[in-house]
Amino acid sequence: MSTKVALFATCLADQFWPEVATATVKVLERAGCTVTFDARQTCCGQPAFNSGYRDDAKAVARHWLDVFAGAEHVVMPSGSCAAMVHRYEQLFADEPGQLARAHELIGRTHELAGFLVRVLGVTDLGARFPGKVAFHDSCHGLRELGQREEPRALLRQVTGLELVEFTNGATCCGFGGTFAVKFPELSTAMADHRLAGTAGLAIDAITAVDASCLMQLRGRLQRTGSNLRVLHLAEILAS
Amino acid sequence: MTHLDAEHFDQNARAALQDATLRQALRRATDLFAERRARAIGAVEDWEALREQARAIKAHTLARLDHYLTQFADQAERAGVKVHWAKDAAAACRIVAQIAADHDCHRLVKAKSMATEEIGLNAALARADKEPIETDLGEWIIQLAGETPSHIIVPAIHKTRQAIGALFVDQLGIPPTTEPAVLADHARQRLRAHFAQADLGISGVNFGVAETGTILILENEGNARMTTTLPRVHIAVMGIEKVIPRFADLEVFLRLLPRSGTGQHLTTYQSLLTGPSPQDGPRELHVVLLDNGRSRIVADEAMRSTLACIRCGACLNACPVYQQIGGHAYGSVYPGPIGAILSPQLDGHAGATTLPFASSLCGACKDVCPVKIDIPSLLLELRHRAVLSPPPHQRRRPFLERLGFRLWAFCHRGPRRQALLMFLTRLLLRVPGVRRLGPAGAWTATRELPAPPRLPFRRRPEARR
Amino acid sequence: MNDRESMLAALRNGLCGTTAPPLPPVLPSPELPGKDCAERFATMLRQVGGACEQVRDLAAAARRVAELLAAAEVRSLAVSDAPELAGVLEALPPTIRVYGPESDRTTLLAADCGLSTAQVGIAETGSLVLVAADERHRLCSLLPPRHLVLLPCSRLCASLGAALAALSSPDGRPRSPTVTFVTGPSRTADIELELVIGVHGPRHLHVLLIELP
Incomplete structure (x- = not known):
């Protein structure tokens, strides 16, 4: 019997980067899952929560819990959104009813790479991607979900792909949600520092598990005239 | 010698980004710090156990701070310390100035201390014509330049050797040099003249042991030893959160703090002072216990862990925001991630509606914190409060937002x-x-x-x- | 209400109804690799820029002190009141002026070298523990540009924790109002994080480990 997965596409992938959601479906199906997409889904509430608007975040998070209540697994192509669902504990600390519903779902809410490796125990998805790729650790995937190895394990199994590391460790890309537009110069300086960590690596692409980091890095690369490719992990795994 | 305005963090940050020299100095320093820290903790097998132990000790102590502070004060008094209680910055400055006046002290020397920066002690004493000479090399550089520190443990981290060389030429009339060893030697000679005359020494406190009334001061240069040995009176200003329960608890903190701060196994000197020692040191030891908003943080369960901080500076070095703009842009005594949660809660509420937002929430600070303070969660809580109920006289979040x-x-x-x-x-x-x-x-x-x-x-x- | 009472009352009121998490028991000190405390002490001390050598007994130490002082062209020596130093001082040439702990500050600030013992040595970190109640070495260990230390091997302990335990008297109170831990020569990295040795305290720290009591 195949594993049932409810896809949470995330707003960013849904609205701006649909290829990422499409690739996620493809990868999950390749891993033997049955994927459903509930069109009532909207957002996890992170933008409001991270900006201090907890009441607004709660309203959206309640809707999220309504949509995904009862799901066997909720999987999303984002470490940041998965981490946000884990933060529902903090958000609903004073609402026992919602807290109980959140608890129910938190353990079954996964970022894509974490789901594949930790839950399904799969690393080889038969993907091929010729080229040298640097993996960017998105902060929430790395630090809140503790997933350093999972995405790398998947990338190592991709035929033709040579995995390399940024020379400046696991530092933030500077996106940070509304941070990117509240402090645009600072955010951009952080992106430039992050990208300096690829200098001399002669890579063909950068990949990560979060569309937000990739939007930041891609936006900056394009503006500075670089034609370095920026791809979501799901896109590589689906290739 | 005033701070930038924390309410204008965005403008401060923008200005800092324009300063190529500053950014070069910061990048060099924070990279070096990260490397040294990684090497130092790599050699410690039980690092995580140490962090957890320190976190648990602090969580317990802060939740019973009334008890441990009483015990600390009683034990210190039993050892001959004169203990003073300062509910805010003004009270603390008044107490120090009064002690100086009572003992007819006129030549003051000071060891590096964030608590005294926090209360603006130098400026207060300057008004009584008793401004102390800073004796830590970095603090002295900052004092000569008429600036404020930009890092918790390396106050002049934003200055290059060229800038410091030029400052010394200008202020001390030395022959031009940019050699750190030569500059440090000039500092040694100049400051010795001050030490020879000093009659009052002022320091901070890294840890206060409740069980024994002992205060502990960590340093590398020897200036804190001189400050606490040579003058006839020593005043230590101590935030009330610096108390730890047992003498034996010092081991875990001594293993965590230097490794996190400078990447050393141990700083060069630790002075453990339990009362005055008239035979070979100051005749009087005064400890000024400083609240300045801390009791309010202690009462605030969601934010209490802010006070677990042992001021190692690791979160500054690890922070990608701090790495770009340095400490001055925060416009508060405590910069970086710890400053972004601490400053808004202390008296004055510096940057309460700006500093908690000055972070991409990447969590690097939480990773390196030796006492496991969950800084991102605390930033989020303060953001919520900034939206919900900003402190009086602080800008509210924009209506359009x-x-x-x-x-x-x-x-x-x-x-x-x-x-x-x-x-x-x-x-x-x-x-x-x-x-x-x-x-x-x-x-x-x-x-x-x-x-x-x-x-x-x-x-x-x-x-x- | 006085200041003490009002500050404590603020804390008490704020913590009213709070259940404190338990205070964890003190962690055991770490096991250190290698059995030989003297060797580890010397290694760690050298790592932080100190010098360390072993001598057989006090007589050998006295000879070595004289050699070191001559080599460094020391003319004035600040000494503590440790009785072990008596024999060492007798062996010194009369050209070296010796100043005891009661000498004035200006004299001690101008001395070429300090000489003392230490009460404990910590192998884990290469640290000296100076217990001021046992020996008047606060100034001679700090003010001159050199500090020469005689440390019997019997005073070495393995860890920081063991040293802290040794500092408490049976009633739990510290044995001395002032205790100083010294790990290597004075240093600073306040200018561009570049290491500079000897900014306020001694530039040179030289420990003679004495094998026989």
Whole structure:
């Protein structure tokens, strides 16, 4: 019997980067899952929560819990959104009813790479991607979900792909949600520092598990005239 | 010697980004710090156990701080310390000035201390014509330059050797040099003249042991030893959160603090002072216990762990925001991630509606914190409070932002509303001028914004499942 | 209400109804690799820029002190009141002026070298523990540009924790109002994080480990 997965596409992938959601479906199906997409889904509430608007975040998070209540697994192509669902504990600390519903779902809410490796125990998805790729650790995937190895394990199994590391460790890309537009110069300086960590690596692409980091890095690369490719992990795994 | 305004963090940050020398100095320093710290903790097998132990000790102590502070004060008094209680910065400054006056002290020397920076002690004493000479090399450089520190443990981290060399030529009339060893030697000679005459020494406190009334001061240069040995009176200013229960607890903190701060196994000197020692040191030892907002933080369960901080500075070095702009932009005594949570809560509430937002929430600070303070969660809590109930006289969040999130939340409570919002957003983004306005404009000034695809995922065939 | 009472009352009121998490028991000190405390002490001390050598007994130490002082052209020596130093001082040439702990500050600030013992040595970190109640070495260990230390091997302990335990008297109170831990020569990295040795305290720290009591 195949594993049932409810896809949470995330707003960013849904609205701006649909290829990422499409690739996620493809990868999950390749891993033997049955994927459903509930069109009532909207957002996890992170933008409001991270900006201090907890009441607004709660309203959206309640809707999220309504949509995904009862799901066997909720999987999303984002470490940041998965981490946000884990933060529902903090958000609903004073609402026992919602807290109980959140608890129910938190353990079954996964970022894509974490789901594949930790839950399904799969690393080889038969993907091929010729080229040298640097993996960017998105902060929430790395630090809140503790997933350093999972995405790398998947990338190592991709035929033709040579995995390399940024020379400046696991530092933030500077996106940070509304941070990117509240402090645009600072955010951009952080992106430039992050990208300096690829200098001399002669890579063909950068990949990560979060569309937000990739939007930041891609936006900056394009503006500075670089034609370095920026791809979501799901896109590589689906290739 | 005043701070920038924390309420204008955005402008301060922008200015700092224009300073290429500053950014070069910061990059060099924070990279070096990270490397040294990694090497030092790599050699410790039980690092995580040590962090957990320190966290647990602090959590316990802070939740019973009334008890441990009483015990500390009683034990210190039993050992001959004169203990003073200062509910705020003004009271603390008044107490120190009064002790100096009572003992007819006129030549003051001072060892590096964040608590005395916090209360603005030098400025207060200067008004009584008793400004102390800073004796830590970095603090002395800052004092000569008429600036404020930009890092908790390396106050002059923002200055290059060229800048310091020029400062010494200008202020001390030395022959031109940029050699750190030569500059340090000039400092040694000059400051010795002050030490030879000093009659009052002022220091901070790293740890206060409740069980014994002992205060502990860590340093590398020897100036704190001189400050606490040579003058006839020693005053130590101590935040009330510095108390730890047992003498034996010092081991865990001594193993964590230097490794996290400078990457040393142990700083060169630790002075453990339990009362005065008239035979070979000061005749009187005064400890000024400082509240200045701390009791309010202790009472605030969600934020209490802010006070577990042992001021190692590791979160500054690890912070990608601090790495870009340094400490001055925060406009508060405590910069970096710890400053962004601590300053808004202390008396004065510096930057309460700006500093908690000065972070991308990357969590690097939490990773390196030796006492495991969950700084991102505390930043989020303070953001919530800044929105909900900003302290008096602080700017509220902009009306448009409030309205925007209200509208955003309304539209994300159901798919049809969201579809309408996204339809309008996508439509708007196609209008050329719009991409230069508001948040979109902030983005597109330096980055490309992807053109919205013709169809979102949800309207594609592969979404029908 | 006085200041003490009002500050404590603020804390008490704020913590009213709070259940404190338990205070964890003290962690055991780490096991250190290698059995030989003297060797580890010397290695760690050298790592932080100190010098360390072993001598057989006090007589050998006295000879070595004289050699070191001559080599460094020391003319004035600040000494503590440790009785072990008596024999060492007798062996010194009369050209070296010796100043005891009661000498005035200016004299001690101008001395070429300090000489003392230490009460404990910590192998884990290469640290000296100076217990001021047992020996008047606060100034001679700090003010001159050199500090020469005689440390019997019998005073070495393995860890920081063991040293802290040794500092408490049976009633739990510290044995001395002032205790100083010294790990290597004075240093600073306040200018561009570049290490500079000897900014306020001694530039040279030289420990003679004495094998026989």
